[in-house]
Amino acid sequence: MDNNGFVKDTPWQTNGDSGLHEECGVFGMYDFDGGDVASTIYYGLFALQHRGQESCGIAVSETNGPKGKVTSYKGMGLVNEVFTQDNLEPMHGDIGVGHVRYSTAGASTRENAQPLVLNYVKGTLALAHNGNLINAMELRKDLEYTGAIFQTTIDSEVIAYHIARERLNSNSVEEAVGRACQKIKGAFALVVMSPRKLVGARDPYGFKPLCIGKRDNAYILASETCALDTIGAEYVRDVLPGEIVTITPEGGIQSDLSLALPKEKEARCIFEYIYFARPDSHIDGVSVYASRIKAGRFLAMDSPVDADLVVGVPESGNAAALGYSLQSGIPYGTAFVKNGYVGRTFIKPKQSSRESSVRVKLNVLKEAVDGKRIIMIDDSIVRGTTSDRIVKMLRDAGATEVHVRISSPPFLWPCYFGTDIPEREQLIAYNRSIEDIRKIIGADSLGYLGVERLEEMVGGLSICKGCFTGTYPMEPPKEDIRGDFER
Numbered sequence: 108m109d110n111n112g113f114v115k116d117t118p119w120q121t122n123g124d125s126g127l128h129e130e131c132g133v134f135g136m137y138d139f140d141g142g143d144v145a146s147t148i149y150y151g152l153f154a155l156q157h158r159g160q161e162s163c164g165i166a167v168s169e170t171n172g173p174k175g176k177v178t179s180y181k182g183m184g185l186v187n188e189v190f191t192q193d194n195l196e197p198m199h200g201d202i203g204v205g206h207v208r209y210s211t212a213g214a215s216t217r218e219n220a221q222p223l224v225l226n227y228v229k230g231t232l233a234l235a236h237n238g239n240l241i242n243a244m245e246l247r248k249d250l251e252y253t254g255a256i257f258q259t260t261i262d263s264e265v266i267a268y269h270i271a272r273e274r275l276n277s278n279s280v281e282e283a284v285g286r287a288c289q290k291i292k293g294a295f296a297l298v299v300m301s302p303r304k305l306v307g308a309r310d311p312y313g314f315k316p317l318c319i320g321k322r323d324n325a326y327i328l329a330s331e332t333c334a335l336d337t338i339g340a341e342y343v344r345d346v347l348p349g350e351i352v353t354i355t356p357e358g359g360i361q362s363d364l365s366l367a368l369p370k371e372k373e374a375r376c377i378f379e380y381i382y383f384a385r386p387d388s389h390i391d392g393v394s395v396y397a398s399r400i401k402a403g404r405f406l407a408m409d410s411p412v413d414a415d416l417v418v419g420v421p422e423s424g425n426a427a428a429l430g431y432s433l434q435s436g437i438p439y440g441t442a443f444v445k446n447g448y449v450g451r452t453f454i455k456p457k458q459s460s461r462e463s464s465v466r467v468k469l470n471v472l473k474e475a476v477d478g479k480r481i482i483m484i485d486d487s488i489v490r491g492t493t494s495d496r497i498v499k500m501l502r503d504a505g506a507t508e509v510h511v512r513i514s515s516p517p518f519l520w521p522c523y524f525g526t527d528i529p530e531r532e533q534l535i536a537y538n539r540s541i542e543d544i545r546k547i548i549g550a551d552s553l554g555y556l557g558v559e560r561l562e563e564m565v566g567g568l569s570i571c572k573g574c575f576t577g578t579y580p581m582e583p584p585k586e587d588i589r590g591d592f593e594r
């Protein structure tokens with residue numbers, strides 16, 4: 108919170124108690140016919156806005172213009188706040204990258220906005236990164252000892268530097284990206300623009316999503332398929348975990364899978380399906396919406412309760428609530444009206460004031476819940492500070508019983524890979540039983556999705572469950588490295 112009482116906040120934080128953030132969304136495009144791509148990148152970023160609302164940016168270049176001449180624009184705020192017709196129209200280029208950001212590592216400042224544009228002897232690189240590296244601090248120190256001067260406090264700059272450095276000893280930019288990817292550890296989905304190539308890379312575990320699309324004679328890389336739908340592109344395929352794709356007019360899509368791991372070692376962030384991704388996206392062939400419906404069905408099978416109405420806490424609780432209803436036969440209804448205009452910096456009411464930030468964002472439809480036994484489905488409980496207020500709102504509106512069902516298992520461990528799940532001590536489920544939590548949030552009953560249901564929820568894909576089990580796909584750092592560059 109700043110001195111004026113403004114806080115970082117987002118319309119998406121109305122999701123019950125989670126308030127969790129995705130780190131970023133990335134987008135890249137190369138039009139082989141030479142058309143300008145900036146305005147399409149703008150719409151692509153607009154579709155990825157839910158992945159980051161703090162800052163955004165676009166960098167474009169002309170592949171047949173002067174080598175390495177990049178035009179970029181970035182700023183703090185939402186895509187439609189930062190970009191105007193006046194600053195988009197002069198951005199000419201048939202290749203480009205874009206980014207929306209929420210910070211889990213590195214401060215929320217304009218310098219830390221992406222894409223990062225780096226000039227070096229081989230030309231210019233522009234890079235957009237989603238994810239969190241766990242060895243960025245070590246790599247950054249190594250680079251600083253050899254003379255590198257960093258302009259930002261984000262780990263993405265470490266990647267950009269490594270690519271630039273490796274490029275000096277490589278035959279191609281994709282080879283340099285591959286060598287850099289061998290050094291960096293953690294979660295990354297990258298889109299890199301070189302003077303003549305668009306390169307996409309996904310870490311070997313596949314923590315973060317990245318897909319390929321095509322529109323006429325242009326190729327697209329995007330964090331989620333909803334961005335392809337928005338710009339009228341067809342889905343080609345996902346970039347595979349550990350894959351580096353290089354897109355050029357001469358070669359089309361060229362693939363390098365030398366970093367790929369055996370399938371069973373892949374570790375997609377399950378939270379993409381539970382909460383982050385838009386329900387109209389598909390990740391690695393699995394519909395996000397369908398996976399949420401399944402989670403609701405599992406809850407109905409594993410934590411049944413008799414009631415009159417199933418409701419979801421918008422947005423990601425809605426599909427799971429529908430799944431619960433379909434499975435149980437209990438009618439599905441709408442209990443909450445969400446204020447869609449809660450902006451990025453809304454003035455959070457003081458503790459003492461009569462307004463509550465939950466009520467500013469959500470209101471209850473009294474007519475829908477009065478006199479009824481309600482099953483309320485939410486995607487997660489992190490600290491528990493919001494769930495109790497939502498339960499109370501339902502009771503105040505006349506609900507006779509409130510049964511809470513959560514479409515994820517209890518959070519017991521932090522995340523080091525790009526989700527801002529806090530330290531254990533701040534997690535409501537840490538050192539508490541389900542019954543303790545039920546009492547704290549004031550529900551009549553409480554049930555969570557079982558950890559063993561997670562793979563089933565995504566059709567057997569290999570996933571990361573570290574924040575629920577404490578077993579991470581790779582050794583976590585000894586200490587919490589998130590935001591370390593500021594210390």
Ligand code: SF4
Nearest residue numbers: 376522526571573574
């Ligand atoms: S620890 Fe949790 S939030 Fe982090 S990548 Fe794994 S599943 Fe996602």
